[in-house]
Amino acid sequence: MSDLDAMYQEIILDHYKNPHHAGLREPYEAEVHHVNPTCGDEVTLRVHLDSTDDDAVIEDVSYDALGCSISQASVSVLTDLLIGKKVKEALDVHEEFLALMQGRGTVEPDEDVLEDGIAFAGVAKFPARVKCALLGWMAWKDATTQVVARTAGPTEEMA
């Protein structure tokens, strides 16, 4: 497979054409707007948790995104992966995705953790596109951190 085909996996193109969980929904506890200043990609993202305790579960992640196939597909995959997970588990998935994207193509992705997210392994070889793949993920972490900080006070995990 060429590097190009490795980046534009079928899964990515599918998510791009038919993004999952797209659109902004109520209710939500935090909304963030992130941009990639180098290219202008934008995402507005909302997070809704079911409770304020330590075992809070992510009820919904909704978003409105403008950007390339990589950034659009990435936020779509994120919603599939994280909705329904406990915040604690979701942070581990976030960590794993971050490690994959920053690994310059040397990190072997764990399919059990990342599921469709492993399709982004090929993107890691294109440094200019890593930020595209991370845009939605950074927005999600920012929003989630805001909710947790507001409701439970900052924890070490979130800091």
Place this chain on the structure above:
Amino acid sequence: MPRNLPGLLDGLELIRQDFPILGRTMADGHPLVYLDSANTSQKPQVVIDTMVDHLERHNANVARAVHQLGGEATEAYEAGREKVAAFIGAQRDEVVFTKNASEALNLVANTLAWAEGDLRVGPGDEVLITEMEHHSNIVPWQLLTERTGATLRWFGLTDDGRLDLSNIDELVNERTKVVSLTWVSNMLGTINPVREIADRAHAAGALVVVDASQAVPQMPVDVVASGADLLAFTGHKVVGPTGIGVLWGCRDVLEKLPPFLGGGEMIRTVTMERSTYADVPSKFEAGTPPIVEAVGLGAAVDYLGHVGMENVRRHEEAITGYLLDGLSSVKGLSILGPKDPHDRGGAVSFELDQVHPHDVAQLLDSRGVAVRAGHHCTKPAHQRYGVQASVRASSYLYTTPEEIDALVEGLEYTKKYFRVD
């Protein structure tokens, strides 16, 4: 051999051989098709050799060393200034070397806040720019007006990518202190009627600043005839090196502006209490300047002078016409900006239906075709046309019709790859 398109440079193949990078092979064996010259131009061998020779044989600091090398370096640096001056029809002392065009524009915007007398921008004054400016000709004026209590105003744009001058009588008025505009748009390609606007601005008593970053590379520029009082461009877009820009100003204005950066070489004398300043252009060149860059820039404008800027302009028109025709043949593609090659520069921005510009650029890159994708530092102009980002192909004196063909083929391949009909 390039197809015979009227207006192409004679000996285009020989010109291409002057640029070693054009012989590069990219990933998967694709020859380089460089269509990003509005971003930065490639460098001819003579510029590279001149810079290497300077570093190998003549390197020293300028204007402060008595030794032989110091003399040679100073002479080479000042020769760079003379060549640039000759290239744009200026006097040598009116050419200030800066880091880039952004620094040149910031120099003007900052010193206008500090100026004494009629140049000073203050509360109640208006600074007039346009909606098609590069961020480097927007942000410095926002900073100036925010800091001084002046008001920032701008010309809007017409649907076909030109300046909307319908309200010029209202926009250029007795409060207008500065009019700053681009000569050639880096996004839309539009060539603006700089002289006409400058005359109106002067009649109202305003100072005229021109961002010529895309104009000086592409067409003959005579700074005096342009109507500008101050004009900025950058070295790396005129086949010269990065790290050097040019601020030209008519002597009278440069003399009235106070210093920008303080430091070595910009002074006449320094005591612990106060300093007096050198004459222009040294007054604006604090610290060790970009010496080898000035030497390289001198070689670059010499090179362009030998090719002839009239010929470069004709070539750009021919290639841009061919590019506009090629792009128009791609279904689902829409061009931003004027469609007539005779009144526009060689940067053409476009959108491809259903494929994001980054993805277009990535697919083209996989075939060795280098273009720019994004907002090209013109977010307001993109917003004006309801576009988040675009793809930009930009040609130069070394661009061939075959390269345009490779771009158009690459766009058809991109559509197929993303399953767009």
